[in-house]
Amino acid sequence: MIKSIVISGPPAIGKTTVSKGLAKEFGLQSLSGGDVLKDFAQEQGFQTGGDDWWDTKDGMKFLNQRKDNYEFDRKVDEKLKDIFLKGNVVITSYTLPWLVKDGVKIWLAGSQENSAKRMQIRDNMPLLEALGIVKKRYEENKNLYKKLYGFDFGDDLSVFDIIIDTDGLDASKVLTTAIEKVHKIF
Numbered sequence: 001m002i003k004s005i006v007i008s009g010p011p012a013i014g015k016t017t018v019s020k021g022l023a024k025e026f027g028l029q030s031l032s033g034g035d036v037l038k039d040f041a042q043e044q045g046f047q048t049g050g051d052d053w054w055d056t057k058d059g060m061k062f063l064n065q066r067k068d069n070y071e072f073d074r075k076v077d078e079k080l081k082d083i084f085l086k087g088n089v090v091i092t093s094y095t096l097p098w099l100v101k102d103g104v105k106i107w108l109a110g111s112q113e114n115s116a117k118r119m120q121i122r123d124n125m126p127l128l129e130a131l132g133i134v135k136k137r138y139e140e141n142k143n144l145y146k147k148l149y150g151f152d153f154g155d156d157l158s159v160f161d162i163i164i165d166t167d168g169l170d171a172s173k174v175l176t177t178a179i180e181k182v183h184k185i186f
Contacts (some may be wrong), residue, residue, distance in 0.1 A: 003028070005090040005182065008097050009108030010154060011137040012119040012130070014166055014174055015092040018108065021175040022182060023090045031083060033093035036076045052123045055133055063140070070148050094141050097159045098151045104185050106178060107157050110166035112138065161185060 005022055007015045016032060023030035038048040041062045053059045073095070080096050083089055084103060097105040116131035123130065138154070145153045157163060162181045166174050 003087050003186070004084045004103040005106065006084060006096045006100070006103060007090065007092045007106045007108065007178075008094055008160075009166075010110065010112065010115055011134050011141070012115040012122070013108045013110050014118060014171055015108055017171050018106070018175055018178050019090045019092045022178060025179050026090075026182070026186070027088075029089045031080075031089055031091050033076060033080055033091060033096065036079050037072060040072050040075065054137075055119070055123055055125075063137075070144075073144070073148060094153060095145055095149065098145075098149060098156075104162065104182055105160045106162045106164065106182075107160040108164055108166050108174065114167050 003026075005019075005026075005028070007019050007022075009015055019030045019032070022028065034054065038053065041048050044062070046058055046062055048059075050056075054063065077093075077095050077099055080091055080093055081100055084091055084096060084100050097107070112131065112134050115134045116127055119125065119130035119134060120127045142153045145151060162178070162185075164174060164177050164181070169177070
């Protein structure tokens with residue numbers, strides 16, 4: 001088995017927090033698929049500062065451009081696959097679990113309300129606004145990945161080794177659960 005981990009799940013579910021914690025625990029690099037996609041956005045002149053850039057007006061504008069041009073997503077996914085296959089990395093990605101074999105694949109499950117509460121705190125925004133963003137991004141991702149690769153994001157979880165329901169758990173408990181489950185696999 002390749003010593004790489006990929007974490008997926010709905011928007012604002014805690015993927016980055018778990019990725020960084022697992023990377024620290026297992027001595028791996030942590031990388032976000034969004035970071036690679038941001039590199040492509042920067043090449044187009046977007047200013048992509050901050051973890052919450054995707055939820056800004058410019059971030060949403062860039063994401064809307066992706067609907068008409070799948071080239072960005074395919075490039076990002078190819079780059080992420082190469083990095084994943086080299087090993088020693090934890091990657092957060094919406095698509096990678098369906099595109100690679102080996103490694104450990106984790107799905108962080110949870111309600112959209114739970115994700116919105118996380119986003120509300122993380123990005124200091126009203127709850128209803130956060131819920132609207134979470135719902136919109138989830139549906140857009142679901143539709144995009146069905147068109148792009150043919151899988152059912154959020155519905156087909158058969159590719160995952162670990163599924164963690166984050167509802168009712170704080171970030172530290174989600175991370176502790178992930179660490180315990182990955183230790184059992186490694």
